[in-house]
Amino acid sequence: MGEDRRSFWGWGLESKALDGARKNNLKAMVSMQLGRIETAEIVPPKIEEIELRKPRIAPPESLKTIFDSSPFERAGHSYGKSFRDVVRGLARNFSNPPDLVAFPRSEADISQVMDWCGSKNYALMIYGGGSTVAAGVEPPAGNWPGCVSLDLRYLDKILEIDSRSRAARIQGGIYGPALEAGLKESGLTLRHFPQSFEFSTLGGWIATRSGGHFATNRTHIEDFVESVRMITPAGAVESRRLPASGAGPQVERFVAGSEGTLGVITEAWVRLQERPRYRAGTSIKFPDYSEAVAAVRDLAQSDLFPTNCRLLDPTEAMVSGTAIGKDAILLVAFESADHSPEAAMKRALDICRAHGGKFPDDAATVRSGGDREGAAGNWRRTFLEGPYLRDALACLGMVIETFETAVTWDKFDAFHAGILEAVRGALGKVCGKGIVSCRFTHAYPDGVAPYYTVIGPGRAGSQLSQWNEIKAAASEAILRFGGTITHHHSVGRDHRPWYDRERPELFAKALLAAKQAVDPKGILNPGVLVG
């Protein structure tokens, strides 16, 4: 086993999974919060232990070189990376693997795979980077004669950089770190850092309307897409590179969010920024959560456009190690490549002070260049380590769910109370106890995107049914209190029941008709989003 091999059952690299010592620390921490852990620790599977159904299909001779039917790849492409996926992996349950994994190296490869699957009526799952937490990539249940998973990791090139317009043409299969590394020399950056950054792709971000780095103003990836190129079973769709247009419904906005049901995003021109030269940032303590919420609303409506405006409720602040106590913590930061954000930061601090926020005397200090430091930096590292931690918690037998949504400000108070009540109720019922925490990931003039983390003790063998109940309770409450079933995690299959209720019925019909125009045999991602 190579040091840097991807985990076939959990997040990221095998080498970065928590080791024994860190797991013990985690266990001690969790025990402090939730009491003694009763269940035995689950030992992660080795690939040799996994019994996979034999491939039902064989690749055509002409395409043989791009297919892999090894147990490691087939098991690794059986699931995405949700809690449910990890628990099934830990249970050695890989009952519906793809028969083959395709690693195309060109659009021609993709078209040929589509043609072949279409001619044989095989389901084709667009795996992208495979980081979905909404069951977006697993083979469909039902009577498919075969299923192929399409891994796009080799479409990983930056093809062109236009420094004058600050944009680049980039292949859809590139991972976050390679994308940023490839831009570095030009002084440009996409600055799109979802939690999946290290193992998700540009095409996947676009296909799922990924939410990014910026807490305010333009932040969803589609705000940064100039044009797309998508391969569908019916041919290529390529839009014209434009800063804006008013010509009909926007092509890019139709592709964005299509979750692999219309085609494979092989390329996009994306809008970039210069790397920031000035930074100001601080963390602000609020003894009163509702005042902190009001401060975020005022900041979001101020048009100051802070880069970060992340409110951690007291539980979240404690769990993330940002603070200990009953304070809510608001991380506020500004960054700019052009000008000192001092005036903006000072005004933001005035707003926070008016709501009872407390911050250091030097909070408005602007730093030039250099890397992020302090509370924000700690938070960031924890952020990217989160999924490894989640896997370790799953091994400890815990039940963990994270879900996110967005809701307008007028509804937030009732919404938040309703979510907490519903989720705590479900936690109490299925786990006996547990923790629910909330942070704001993005703030808009008209609303906010809260992100909830739920942790409860699991019972051996029941982690999934416990999770199901919590997930359903949370999703029901989201719909009932006026939120959206996903702000940036995508719909996949997990959110389908609630998405179908959120989505206008006639829009579903229109979308299905559009899909049939480009995927007439319905082979792409069956069960995801439509159909």
Added chain:
Amino acid sequence: MGEDRRSFWGWGLESKALDGARKNNLKAMVSMQLGRIETAEIVPPKIEEIELRKPRIAPPESLKTIFDSSPFERAGHSYGKSFRDVVRGLARNFSNPPDLVAFPRSEADISQVMDWCGSKNYALMIYGGGSTVAAGVEPPAGNWPGCVSLDLRYLDKILEIDSRSRAARIQGGIYGPALEAGLKESGLTLRHFPQSFEFSTLGGWIATRSGGHFATNRTHIEDFVESVRMITPAGAVESRRLPASGAGPQVERFVAGSEGTLGVITEAWVRLQERPRYRAGTSIKFPDYSEAVAAVRDLAQSDLFPTNCRLLDPTEAMVSGTAIGKDAILLVAFESADHSPEAAMKRALDICRAHGGKFPDDAATVRSGGDREGAAGNWRRTFLEGPYLRDALACLGMVIETFETAVTWDKFDAFHAGILEAVRGALGKVCGKGIVSCRFTHAYPDGVAPYYTVIGPGRAGSQLSQWNEIKAAASEAILRFGGTITHHHSVGRDHRPWYDRERPELFAKALLAAKQAVDPKGILNPGVLVG
């Protein structure tokens, strides 16, 4: 004739058309630029002169009260407000009027009109406010047994204001001034001021992806749409009110730009702002146009987000009365309800100075409250009077075209040169001489939206064929040099040939399939956008 009656052949109110004295001034001004005007002045038509085809259809008894078949309304709903429309009106050519004009007062009225038209196979043109300059509202040619025009002026209510989220639920048929007046008491404003502001509707803005007041950052109307409600022949589509979502392709972005081909936008929740309390603005002279362009690019990439960033080329500056000479004029302004934009304005002036821009010593002065003044104010008044002036020029026998586009910065220099060459070539050929001027309406980090105005002397009876050649030359050049066929004027029928080439073919197929799902009989706006 009432003082405030709408013109049935030209822009706006009859009472506001240029009177004799102002027309003479205009004539003198034009003669100064283009030499003596050879053609006789065209006298605008009176409705009594117009011979209209008899209505081919009669409304059903149950709907009688919402229909109007008077010559005034039928003639007035025969065309939109483009130069081509005005010239046809001046020529007393109303050869294909709608048979009936419907003035629904409710969604139920709209559904009933749709049902009736569907059952009889009558074309239903969604007139909205009728301000299209792209032939978006005229009855289709071809063998339709009947045609109804749907005027939405009575769907003009503000239904709900949510001050906390700064949003309002507003009916689709409301005109700009009524919308702003209705919001005023709440201290909120949509601040969407297209040139058609006085005679266009919220629903029309959304249906055409109208470009608005803000020169940078969020400015297209769809950036401000939280949710929509649309009546289609297959039923209602209503999206959930949300600040953002990642759940599938965005419903609102599918409706935005649909130009009445999918349904009638009866309501929308739109995002509002507080009325600005602080303003800073100035006009900056640039002796060198390409330096001025570079300054706009730097401003657009600075993330300072000026509210106004409108570059007038020397011709445009002269024609609009903003300046006399060879300088390009850049209008830069900031406004805010929250904070003094002094730091931003100073930085913007630094950027302009670095490109050779000259401005008054007090250019960075921030004013509190009050109305806009100075060069920007003059420019604004001229802006809203523009269409009346255009009509007067048409009466003087001139050929006038305005077209707008957007293009990425890397292409701008070649694009602009190419447009000027193509349009001047066509002007020379068909008019002998003429003027082409350019202003930037919107600036983006990755490109710019240039707006061109073309004026040439017409020949009696040939204004339309001359216009056609100029329009075609401009549109061809736009496509050839990498622009979009429309940044904010919509596609309608006039831009169809070039839109069809700009739009990916498979997207056209998908769009048509989606249309058929909601408008199975294809009665809505035939010939516009799709089908």
